[in-house]
Amino acid sequence: MVEQRVKEIVLKAKKSVFTGNIGNHLTAFKGDGIDFAEIREYSSGDDVRKINWKATAKSGSLKLNEFNEERELHIVVVSMLSGGLTFGTKRSKQDVVAELLALVGFSAVSNGDRLEIALISDKVERHFKPTKSSGIVEASIYEILSSDLLDKQADYKSAVEFLQGRVKRGAIVVVIGDFYEDLDLTLLAKHQLYAIRVRDHFEENPNINGELGLIDPATKKGTQISLDGSLLHKFREELKEHDRKIDEHIFELGAKVANIYTDEDTTLRAIQIFKS
Template structure:
């Protein structure tokens, strides 16, 4: 597993810290969250805060002022359930770990603090806010090495926990396969919330026939299933409706969301999400 950690570190750092700036993910913009007012620019102020639309209209430079100038607090929530121990190309757990690394290194590049919280039905591990590269490495190793089989994930419980525990307004990114239903509206109202669904293509379009022995990755119970065409069609219909309901919930409450498959490059999807 150490080799896999090194591979992800090399790949993510090359993407984020390489010489080709145009390919870099810019996940987190600026050092203020709550806009306060516009004011005329004075010599010596940060030109990156210039509001170009107002400047063009008024024919003199104006800058954006925020209520509080501070470094951003980035919280990455890693939902650990047995179902992420699956993948026809790469395991979902590995892809989620790579996303965690991309977000962590991106935060460090912007000199922001990043917190990593691992949760199943309760807190499994909490990496406190940090700007340390070593802590990002440790969180990545934990994401890859921790046994998830036999764990049950609780998305609603995680959302409620974050609502209670994260006091400072933050950018919160939830990682999981999101098979549970949950109300994320309160968490999204308090924080800038992103939901990143990680799935394997085989889950959404299973290709097996006849009597098949399966195992529930959360309870470890084994059972047999007659995988007929009707059974697969019913599963696809249920999952499509479930995902559409989740996407509608996110859109309604201004929660940015995306889905990343295990055969896709997570860097490209994250860059699009964070624009």
């Protein structure tokens, strides 16, 4: 069952990546390099050495040369595993995470970048050392899909600590998770950071009424709550506020945060996220 699904995901991702549809887009990460990409407006914090004086003189405002990322990038995919990932109405968030990991992984490998994968819950579940071969992608997808995530909590702090000192400055770090926990990714700011929030519409916007037992997938502890409109409204507000805080935090680090929902086409969403 799991093997089947792993194969499907791998094939789909490979197809998208190797037919060239998205392969280049996904790793069109911008950064230091010699591969000139474009001229753009200077914004504070940019390296002054990259200012394009000719363009600046012509336009009257500061312009900057932008280069595509140096080849042979170091791409680190961190997949935060928690019980919440088992949730999903159309399909599980677990499945989306696996697909996303496959896409990023294969596109990195196809570009000849070094790929590192870490599966982390409250401890490091699995760590694949940097490599250029695609074997670890399959292995990690299998790991994600086959492991029982219930009773697991995503501890972003331990993830940050794990990457700290292990990954050199300037790597591309993609954190995939559902971001329900409070987190502080400040230490990852030296990398090019992408935070991808995988969610299901129903969990953000549950429209159920009545007496219901709710169980926390992260701890397996439950309680009975009679749900109704006003309570759910408050819940939505609370969750929105939580998400907004995390968005703000990640923006402040100069990183990018994006949502992928279970009912969306993962490939398309991935292109949108990494291309823009």
